[in-house]
Amino acid sequence: MTRQMGTSVLSLRNVGVRYRGGDGAMVDALSDVTLDLVAGEMVGIFGPSGCGKTTLLMAAGLLESPTSGTVQLAGIPTETVANEAALRDFRRKHIGFVFQKPNLIPVLTAAENVALALVIDGVPPAEAERRAITLLAALETAHRAGNRPATLSGGEQQRVAVARALANQPVLVLADEPTAALDSRRGRQVMEVLRSIARERLAAVAVVTHDPRSIDLFDRILDMNDGRIVGERRPNPPA
Template identity: 45%
Template sequence: MTETAVTETAGRTPDAALRADGVGRVFGRGANEVHALRDVSLVARAGELLVVRGPSGSGKTTLLNILGGLDRPTSGEVVLAGERTLSAMRERDVLQVRRREIGYVFQSFGLVPVLSAAENVEVPLRLQGVEPRERAERVARALALVGLDAHAAQRPYELSGGQQQRVGIARALVAEPAVLIADEPTGQLDSGTAATVMDLVREVVHERGVAAVVSTHDPLLVQRADRVVELHDGRVVQPG
């Protein structure tokens, strides 16, 4: 692992799946203005696990929301592979990108309680209008990838926290996205389970060539990164 935090240089990078160039995000106005991000530049490369670390309130979630198209920057831009500027797209086009090219893993798991593991994983494919037989095949592959093929019929309350997060990872990967965004994906897990989940993410990233951006403040999980970017007060900084 390369543990040196770096301030990425904006500009074209041949293997970049996702790039942030001078991204800033301001909430509020006037005396109530809060600069959540200031001039953040970074590159997420295919086949690489990039960890964004920093204390609570450092801007990690805001940055990941912008990288994933859930929010728009106040300044700067987010660029996808092929030099498509995500932050300048119409909302309906951003929605299509989120459905087809970006997978999300959430700290709170985000599973639908009344759906089985397989049905939860299937949701992105239903939104894309994928044919039923293909949906079933891809869901089965995704659950097998995370080691839960034997738990396909179980609902979230019948699964452990680690298993629920594995379902979340399978759901994020079932559409075969180029980019995986994970915001504190192990925040609700014990250290042993968290390490197992992060090992799974790293394995998938390396084997499938996915560009993963994962936020965490856990130093044990940072050790599994290929590269680390550290945020403090909305800025990328060198490690202390």
């Protein structure tokens, strides 16, 4: 896929996710959601707990199959991806994930954690680690490349997680509450990093968050409630 500002990256059409609840009744976690994300923009998804933000992220990240509607990523309809293995390959090539917890592998150093995503993609370990250090340098964390996660601060860990998410140069970055465990200064730094990813790497970045402190960094804000997108705001339209 050619990366150009404004190119469609993710397209959800009338997507619904329905599952059986604990009491046996059917629950609509997501209803009739239509959403387009384009290269170079960072979108914030806001809403109360249980409104379907994470389910939306899972559907967009190909972790949850929609019970209705279609998902198209990088121009490819995801229902045409044959099986779980193919879906995993597809995800590896196109999507990067960042979570509230960095989810780093504790036995690996920061550089190795980033390199792991490349090694999984078939890059030789030495080359993968070289590229990982370059990525960490771009996120101003190269000096901690040889450290294991336990010795890194929360902000540093999250930067390493962001670097890992970027390792395979994804067109789509999905972040679920990436700043929830950080203080406001570090949270702001991480959000700035995500915004620069959108701008400089021409990726589409979707951030699920409760945190209003960095609202000015988003190009668009989607408000969700009861499994639906109920509103859209544009605090900072793309340049």
